[in-house]
Amino acid sequence: MDFAFDARTEELRGQLLEFMDSHIYPAEPVFEEQLAERENPWLPPPVVDELKAEARKRGLWNLFLPGEHGAGLTNLQYAPLAEITGRSPHLAPAALNCAAPDTGNMEVLAQFGTEAQRKQWLQPLLDGEIRSAFAMTEPDVASSDARNIATSIRRDGDSYVITGRKWYITGAMNPNCAIFIVMGKTDPDAEPHRQQSMILVPRDTPGLTVKRGMKVFGYDDSSHGGHAEVVFDEVRVPAENLLVEEGAGFAIAQARLGPGRIHHCMRSIGIAERAIEAMCRRTLSRSTFGKAIAEQGVVQDWIAESRVRIEQLRLLVLKTAWLMDTIGNRGAHTEIQAIKIATPRTVEWILDKAIQAHGAGGLSQDFPLAEMWAGIRTLRFADGPDEVHKRSLAHRELRKYK
Numbered sequence: 001m002d003f004a005f006d007a008r009t010e011e012l013r014g015q016l017l018e019f020m021d022s023h024i025y026p027a028e029p030v031f032e033e034q035l036a037e038r039e040n041p042w043l044p045p046p047v048v049d050e051l052k053a054e055a056r057k058r059g060l061w062n063l064f065l066p067g068e069h070g071a072g073l074t075n076l077q078y079a080p081l082a083e084i085t086g087r088s089p090h091l092a093p094a095a096l097n098c099a100a101p102d103t104g105n106m107e108v109l110a111q112f113g114t115e116a117q118r119k120q121w122l123q124p125l126l127d128g129e130i131r132s133a134f135a136m137t138e139p140d141v142a143s144s145d146a147r148n149i150a151t152s153i154r155r156d157g158d159s160y161v162i163t164g165r166k167w168y169i170t171g172a173m174n175p176n177c178a179i180f181i182v183m184g185k186t187d188p189d190a191e192p193h194r195q196q197s198m199i200l201v202p203r204d205t206p207g208l209t210v211k212r213g214m215k216v217f218g219y220d221d222s223s224h225g226g227h228a229e230v231v232f233d234e235v236r237v238p239a240e241n242l243l244v245e246e247g248a249g250f251a252i253a254q255a256r257l258g259p260g261r262i263h264h265c266m267r268s269i270g271i272a273e274r275a276i277e278a279m280c281r282r283t284l285s286r287s288t289f290g291k292a293i294a295e296q297g298v299v300q301d302w303i304a305e306s307r308v309r310i311e312q313l314r315l316l317v318l319k320t321a322w323l324m325d326t327i328g329n330r331g332a333h334t335e336i337q338a339i340k341i342a343t344p345r346t347v348e349w350i351l352d353k354a355i356q357a358h359g360a361g362g363l364s365q366d367f368p369l370a371e372m373w374a375g376i377r378t379l380r381f382a383d384g385p386d387e388v389h390k391r392s393l394a395h396r397e398l399r400k401y402k
C-alpha cells in the first residue's frame, strides 16, 4: 500500500498551495468588504470573477471533473486538491469552478446530456459563465425519501408542463443561475423507482418564480447564491429538455450524489484543518491564570483529539476515492455513505472546540468559525440526512447475515 500522492497530484498541489497563498487568502478581506457593498445582494462579490480568471489562466480549472470534459483527474487525485480549497470555502471552490451545486450538475450533463444539451448548458458552465441549480427537495413532502417528490412533469404534445414547489434550492437566488435540473413525477402509476424524471428548465421560462431565499441558522449564504424557494406554475419546456428518458430520475439522482458527497467531505477536511490551525494560534496568543490557554490540559486534549479524528477521517475519504476510481461508485456505496455520515459530525466537533477556544470571538463575524459551523451542520441534511444513510448502510450490512 502506497500512501504517497502521484507526481501529477503533487504538481497540482504545489500550484494550488501557491495560488492560495498569493491570491485566495489575501482576497478574503476584500471579499468581506465587497459583500457589504454589493448592489444585488445575491451576486457574488466581483473579486470572485477576478480569482476565476487567474485560476483558469494557471490551469487550476474544473479539476473536479473526470474524463474529456474536465481536467481528467481521478477522485484520488482530486481529493487532496479539494481539501486545500476547503480551507477557504467561500472563495477557492468558486475560483476554480469547482463549487457545488454546479459540479454535480456538470457531471449530470456530461454523463447523461445529449450533444445539444451539453452544447447549450454544459459548455457555459465549464467556462464559468453561468451558474446552475438542482431542484429536488419540496416543502410539502418528506424529501429524504425521493419517492415522495410530487412535482408533476406532464407530457403535452411536444412539451412537458411542470407544476410544483421546491425549497432550499442552492444557488438559485443568484441571477446568473441560468438553468435548473428539476426532479418530478412523470408517471405516478409506475413502480416507485420509475415514477421520477429529470428535466432541464431555463430560468427565464414563464411560470418559474424564484420566490425567496431560505436562511440557515440566520445566514443567507448570499455569497454563493443562497438557497431559494422556487415555484413552478404550469412551466412549459420542449420535450427534448428531458434527461435520458421518462422514469430515469431516480437513477440520475443516485449517480449525481456519489461524487457530490465525496467532494463535500474533502472540502470539509480542509475546513477542519483551518479550524485546528486557528485553535492553536488563538490559544497560544492569549493567557489565563498565569499561562497560555494552549497550556491548559483540556485545550491540549481538544487539539490532540482533533488531529486524531481528522487523520482517521482523511484516510477513510481517500480510501473511498480510491474505491470509486477502481470499482466504481456503486461498489463504493458503503464507504461513500460512511464518509457522508462521519465527516460532518467530526468536523462539527472540531469547529465546536475551536469556537470554544476563541471565547466570544469564536461566535462572532470577526472569525470564520461560526459560519463554518453553520455550514457543516447543514451537511447532515444536504444530500440526504444521516439517518437515511445509516438505514441503507445497515440494510447492506444485515443482508450479509440473512
Ligand SMILES: Cc1cc2nc3c(=O)[nH]c(=O)nc-3n(C[C@H](O)[C@H](O)[C@H](O)COP(=O)(O)OP(=O)(O)OC[C@H]3O[C@@H](n4cnc5c(N)ncnc54)[C@H](O)[C@@H]3O)c2cc1C
Pocket (backbone or CB within 6 Å): 101, 134, 135, 136, 137, 138, 141, 142, 143, 144, 145, 167, 168, 169, 170, 171, 216, 227, 378, 381, 382, 383, 384, 385, 387, 388, 391
Ligand atoms: C443548506 C442546504 C442546502 C440544500 N440544497 C439543496 C439543493 O440544492 N437542492 C435540493 O433539492 N435540496 C437541497 N437541500 C435539501 C436537503 O437535501 C433536504 O433537506 C434533505 O434531503 C432532507 O429532506 P427534508 O428536509 O424534506 O427532510 P424530511 O424528509 O422531512 O426528514 C426529516 C427528518 O426525518 C428523519 N428521517 C427521515 N427518514 C428517516 C429514516 N429512514 N430513519 C430515521 N429518521 C429519518 C431525519 O432526521 C430527517 O432529517 C438543502 C438543504 C440544506 C439544509
